[in-house]
Amino acid sequence: MEWIYEPWPWYVSGPMIALIMFLLLMVGKNFGMSSNLRTLCTICGAGNTADFFKFDWKAQRWNLVVVLGAVIGGFIGDQFLSMDTAVAINPETVSDLKSLGFESAGTAYMPFELFDISAFTDVKSLAVLTIGGLLVGFGTRYAGGCTSGHAISGLSDLQLPSLIAVIGFFIGGLTMIHFIYPLIF
Amino acid sequence: MRTVSYLIIGILFGITMFKSEAASWFRIYEMFKFESFHMYGIIGSALVLGIIVVQAIKLLPIKSFYGEKINFSPKAKSFSRYMFGGIIFGLGWALAGACPGPMFTLVGAGFAPILVVIVSSILGTFLYGLLRNKLPH
Numbered sequence: 001m002e003w004i005y006e007p008w009p010w011y012v013s014g015p016m017i018a019l020i021m022f023l024l025l026m027v028g029k030n031f032g033m034s035s036n037l038r039t040l041c042t043i044c045g046a047g048n049t050a051d052f053f054k055f056d057w058k059a060q061r062w063n064l065v066v067v068l069g070a071v072i073g074g075f076i077g078d079q080f081l082s083m084d085t086a087v088a089i090n091p092e093t094v095s096d097l098k099s100l101g102f103e104s105a106g107t108a109y110m111p112f113e114l115f116d117i118s119a120f121t122d123v124k125s126l127a128v129l130t131i132g133g134l135l136v137g138f139g140t141r142y143a144g145g146c147t148s149g150h151a152i153s154g155l156s157d158l159q160l161p162s163l164i165a166v167i168g169f170f171i172g173g174l175t176m177i178h179f180i181y182p183l184i185f
Numbered sequence: 186m187r188t189v190s191y192l193i194i195g196i197l198f199g200i201t202m203f204k205s206e207a208a209s210w211f212r213i214y215e216m217f218k219f220e221s222f223h224m225y226g227i228i229g230s231a232l233v234l235g236i237i238v239v240q241a242i243k244l245l246p247i248k249s250f251y252g253e254k255i256n257f258s259p260k261a262k263s264f265s266r267y268m269f270g271g272i273i274f275g276l277g278w279a280l281a282g283a284c285p286g287p288m289f290t291l292v293g294a295g296f297a298p299i300l301v302v303i304v305s306s307i308l309g310t311f312l313y314g315l316l317r318n319k320l321p322h
Contacts, residue, residue: 009226016197033285052314069197070202072195074203077203078203089212126301129299136288175276
């Protein structure tokens, strides 16, 4: 049982994700996490402002339950299934991140600079988290899905739109890391 | 009963996201630097198995656990919305280091500032809803 406390290798994690997609199909649903963001907008009353949010959100309750499970799963993974959560990223990535000012690279699960409680009082950290979130929320709905909906579900169904979206994900991600990060950090 | 099954699937998903480190900001950064196979291995192996699963469901008489037909709805044809939307999502994915599934897992793992990402991603979705008719689709 020692292995469970170690980070799971890709050949365990990937098949687990395929299993999760399979289980959702077998209970008659589709794997796609970002549609919950739209449902949450509707619950908050966005239907009064834009027709896009006028839909029967109760039909999407099942997916909110999946989200609740994802929160609980994060708690279980962190509290009961891990000893040391430091992520062993490539030493080159570590030195690169240190030169950008991320001192916690290689010793933590998330960078302290952005995800420690002190980030709430740091204007730059708050700006990064806020702008990142805005882009994620806007982009995922514009593209009609995120990593789970397009990169896993859509590509598994050999859908061309999902391939275009995933190529877009990488154009955006590579642009951010290689051209914009050095300007911000 | 069905609700319990959604909850269990969600818990499995959350544990997988945390333990695979796919929820770690560092892994996302490393992926876009092409300095590790880890994330590509996760997505790639999920995809290979996913294709097999979906094609098997389509070709074989496999019904859902409740005996219903399993439907796959083709996505609307377009280039601009998937490309532009995809690029915007990618910029955010790399900047916040979190996508819409793992960001909820990180709440459970106790990283409170991820709530800022979640709230602003809901706002971002709302902004899309407001501007939808003005965007190329």
